[in-house]
Amino acid sequence: xxxxxxxxxxxxxxxxxxxxxxxxxxxxxxxxxxxxxxxxxxxxxxxxxxxxxxxxxxxxxxxxxxxxxxxxxxxxxxxxxxxxxxxxxxxxxxxxxxxxxxxxxxxxxxxxxxxxxxxxxxxxxxxxxxxxxxxxxxxxxxxxxxxxxxxxxxxxxxxxxxxxxxxxxxxxxxxxxxxxxxxxxxxxxxxxxxxxxxxxxxxxxxxxxxxxxxxxxxxxxxxxxxxxxxxxxxxxxxxxxxxxxxxxxxxxxxxxxxxxxxxxxxxxxxxxxxxxxxxxxxxxxxxxxxxxxxxxxxxxxxxxxxxxxxxxxxxxxxxxxxxxxxxxxxxxxxxxxxxxxxxxxxxxxxxxxxxxxxxxxxxxxxxxxxxxxxxxxxxxxxxxxxxxxxxxxxxxxxxxxxxxxxxxxxxxxxxxxxxxxxxxxxxxxxxxxxxxxxxxxxxxxxxxxxxxxxxxxxxxxxxxxxxxxxxxxxxxxxxxxxxxxxxxxxxxxxxxxxxxxxxxxxxxxxxxxxxxxxxxxxxxxxxxxxxxxxxxxxxx
Amino acid sequence: xxxxxxxxxxxxxxxxxxxxxxxxxxxxxxxxxxxxxxxxxxxxxxxxxxxxxxxxxxxxxxxxxxxxxxxxxxxxxxxxxxxxxxxxxxxxxxxxxxxxxxxxxxxxxxxxxxxxxxxxxxxxxxxxxxxxxxxxxxxxxxxxxxxxxxxxxxxxxxxxxxxxxxxxxxxxxxxxxxxxxxxxxxx
Numbered sequence: 001x002x003x004x005x006x007x008x009x010x011x012x013x014x015x016x017x018x019x020x021x022x023x024x025x026x027x028x029x030x031x032x033x034x035x036x037x038x039x040x041x042x043x044x045x046x047x048x049x050x051x052x053x054x055x056x057x058x059x060x061x062x063x064x065x066x067x068x069x070x071x072x073x074x075x076x077x078x079x080x081x082x083x084x085x086x087x088x089x090x091x092x093x094x095x096x097x098x099x100x101x102x103x104x105x106x107x108x109x110x111x112x113x114x115x116x117x118x119x120x121x122x123x124x125x126x127x128x129x130x131x132x133x134x135x136x137x138x139x140x141x142x143x144x145x146x147x148x149x150x151x152x153x154x155x156x157x158x159x160x161x162x163x164x165x166x167x168x169x170x171x172x173x174x175x176x177x178x179x180x181x182x183x184x185x186x187x188x189x190x191x192x193x194x195x196x197x198x199x200x201x202x203x204x205x206x207x208x209x210x211x212x213x214x215x216x217x218x219x220x221x222x223x224x225x226x227x228x229x230x231x232x233x234x235x236x237x238x239x240x241x242x243x244x245x246x247x248x249x250x251x252x253x254x255x256x257x258x259x260x261x262x263x264x265x266x267x268x269x270x271x272x273x274x275x276x277x278x279x280x281x282x283x284x285x286x287x288x289x290x291x292x293x294x295x296x297x298x299x300x301x302x303x304x305x306x307x308x309x310x311x312x313x314x315x316x317x318x319x320x321x322x323x324x325x326x327x328x329x330x331x332x333x334x335x336x337x338x339x340x341x342x343x344x345x346x347x348x349x350x351x352x353x354x355x356x357x358x359x360x361x362x363x364x365x366x367x368x369x370x371x372x373x374x375x376x377x378x379x380x381x382x383x384x385x386x387x388x389x390x391x392x393x394x395x396x397x398x399x400x401x402x403x404x405x406x407x408x409x410x411x412x413x414x415x416x417x418x419x420x421x422x423x424x425x426x427x428x429x430x431x432x433x434x435x436x437x438x439x440x441x442x443x444x445x446x447x448x449x450x451x452x453x454x455x456x457x458x459x460x461x462x463x464x465x466x467x468x469x470x471x472x473x474x475x476x477x478x479x480x481x482x483x484x485x486x487x488x489x490x491x492x493x494x495x496x497x498x499x500x501x502x503x504x505x506x507x508x509x510x511x512x513x514x515x516x517x518x519x520x521x522x523x524x525x526x527x528x529x530x531x532x533x534x535x536x537x538x539x540x
Numbered sequence: 541x542x543x544x545x546x547x548x549x550x551x552x553x554x555x556x557x558x559x560x561x562x563x564x565x566x567x568x569x570x571x572x573x574x575x576x577x578x579x580x581x582x583x584x585x586x587x588x589x590x591x592x593x594x595x596x597x598x599x600x601x602x603x604x605x606x607x608x609x610x611x612x613x614x615x616x617x618x619x620x621x622x623x624x625x626x627x628x629x630x631x632x633x634x635x636x637x638x639x640x641x642x643x644x645x646x647x648x649x650x651x652x653x654x655x656x657x658x659x660x661x662x663x664x665x666x667x668x669x670x671x672x673x674x675x676x677x678x679x680x681x682x683x684x685x686x687x688x689x690x691x692x693x694x695x696x697x698x699x700x701x702x703x704x705x706x707x708x709x710x711x712x713x714x715x716x717x718x719x720x721x722x723x724x725x726x727x
Contacts, residue, residue, distance in 0.1 A: 044695045114692050120669060121652050121694055203653055204668050243557060267586050268655070268664055270648075270671035274588045278579065282572035292564040296557070346571065351586055352578050355662040359655050359690035426659030428690040431698035440659065440686050490550075529592045532669040535627075535652050537694060 011068030043432030054115030094137030102130025171223035181212025204271030239305025341370030362423025415454030418447030628696030
């Protein structure tokens, strides 16, 4: 059992509890804006719900999963006592306080600005300060990850950092720098206005600063899933990790190229010129590399498992894989969703194709498929994998676990495929109501209905997940043994310094962000004529 | 794993990995090249420069005064559509344009962030207060197109739908003869 199980369980339980609540909101939203429901009498409730759903799913849930998983990795990969346990609890309680502080004004309808903020719309200052507290709490975790690795390195000079920890710390640095964009927007632009110190704001600058965070944050969300691909999957299905080096290169690539690509979210914006849009588009192409490398390495690792189990032939080994193992099922589903979601992402990164789907339901379909699908199903998998080590009890019913994963996969397909389709038909995002009786909109009625049914399949699966975890906490006791990670095909005896430390890569990460964002931000800051009056939301 | 040809296996593994990495890098290079080609050769570029405007004075003077909104045939024969987005409507709410004519849409916001999207086309741009958005457009077919606001602009967002009416080129020319600004509001 893990020594810090209380800390890790606190993170996981809070993460999955708020996930369950936000999932209910999501299903409700899909229902009320579909033809299954007559008419939402007060659309303002819908936007409250969207704000809460986005804030929880975007900022609170994945951050807590990354933190809890990070503490588990620190302890089990480094095989040393967690340094700074008290600070870890401070970080946790900051997130609790921040989440409550942010959600109260949202529930009261005083901050229906969506999780992307959209100034010059301005909501209650408590909402933004709450979000800042959540981020500050997570920065304590970043510091702890770094300190723990430092302590280990001092005790093991020259030894290769275990892959799980190497990736985990890379993810934490990525998050620290990712959050800076939105932090600047909140601290320098929005919060002074929300507190009444200023009455105007540069909406264009705010959008550029937010784009710095908005794209890279998705890599922070997916890093725990990718860590699970590399260090859990091969071990859980009886294979070997094909290449430890490729894994390190992938995480380093994420660190470098996640930030300098965010302007691809503003292709259709008037405040950034075409030149930087093209540069960011080109850099977005680079970020396909770590994913392509990962897909190759994990497929090869899975093939090793298939062949070790007696599988033969070009594809015959797939039949020999342990399909009854939930981790096997989860990684297969995750890759299918990653494939479709990634293909959609390549459409979004091209500014010619982006124009046909920008801000349509295609985009919402896309990020639900890739985050809610490919990534969250791996959150389920890593929770299932860790649970016996956290509770000291074995998960009782693997059939139920498989059912849950199947339902999530089917639900995600049923929800997001029609969602993409209505986006191609030109259905705009974030509306509380659509008039499906309009002849131009009536073709969207059926796909939206199907999508809403998918949302309820997802809700069923999500609640089943919580039920399985709760039951796992009261099942019969069983010692799970130490928590181990997958072994590489070739034992790692030494690793080049560049693949064992971060200095040069962090320098490159910051330098590329400065070259790709420096001019667009400086040009807007230098202009005096761009501040516009704030429009306050809700508070009457 | 013990295998008599362990060395040979390692060689195969490394070659396969290298091949895949090469393919990945080629994909990574080809994608931006395609974007650059389409952008330069077919002129499908986003707005090239940044233009600002004071949203609090739109109605008082200048390009986006009410009397100047709608579709204009400029002295050089070019067609320009000027529009503004505001909570929760577009002005003009029905935009009248000729078919088979390259045009320029110039638009901005009077309050918060909005977006203009014309369904069934790739006309799609953000309206950010303080900045002017410019987008070239051309319609091949006559008919009515819905034009929703595509960005959350507060509680009335779901009601912010405009329309584009594309009419025959000759009919448009005859309506534009007397000058002024054309729209289909109230038709």
